[in-house]
Amino acid sequence: MEKKATGIVIKAFGNLLHVLFEGDIKQGEVSFVKLANRLFASEVIEIASNVAKIQVFEDTSGIKLNAPVEFSSHLLEAELGPGLLTSIYDGLQNPLEKIAEKAGFFLSRGLYLKALDRDKKWDFVSKIEVGAKVKRGDFLGEVKERYFTHQIMVPFA
CATH class of the missing domain: 2.40.30.20 (Elongation Factor Tu (Ef-tu); domain 3)
Structure with a gap:
């Protein structure tokens, strides 16, 4: 390592x-x-x-x-995905509602949270067949977040 x-x-x-x-x-x-x-x-x-x-x-x-x-x-990077459009963030992409739950309504120094909720389940609609060969950037399917449809891709990295 x-x-x-x-x-x-x-x-x-x-x-x-x-x-x-x-x-x-x-x-x-x-x-x-x-x-x-x-x-x-x-x-x-x-x-x-x-x-x-x-x-x-x-x-x-x-x-x-x-x-x-x-x-x-x-x-330095931004995380993209379902849940992004229904949250409010600070400049480091900390979800402010989650920060308020942990620290109150004033931002606490040195407190950083994940931008997207890892525990929330989303309905995924596959756009490819099982066993299909995919490469970086290919679209796998989609997830609906209110009125917006997120295209889920094979990661580039």
Whole structure:
């Protein structure tokens, strides 16, 4: 298993942090700054040698020099699928109703939830025959969410 890159904060300008890192990272990668027992999501926006500039997506109060940073090896992305159109999200695609259930009506620092409900069952209508050969991007079927029909595809990754 590949070891994930790590680093430490060496400069801070509001929500822009400079991080001295070891390992391989890429622009657009999601990273997490550790403060006490919480992780704060951020994105790598620039890399110069072994220093990365990362933008933290929430209040950085309390983050100090030498704070540890973990790099996820995943790019910032949005999750798509059934349930997306019937929820309200913040900028990190946290479902606000679920956040309110956990933390009240004020967003809690370092709290992140899955965008889509994994427990909800959807009626799937297959558009291919059992045993058919499929490839990335092929349509498998559809799921209706109120007035919208989601086309379910073979993942690209």
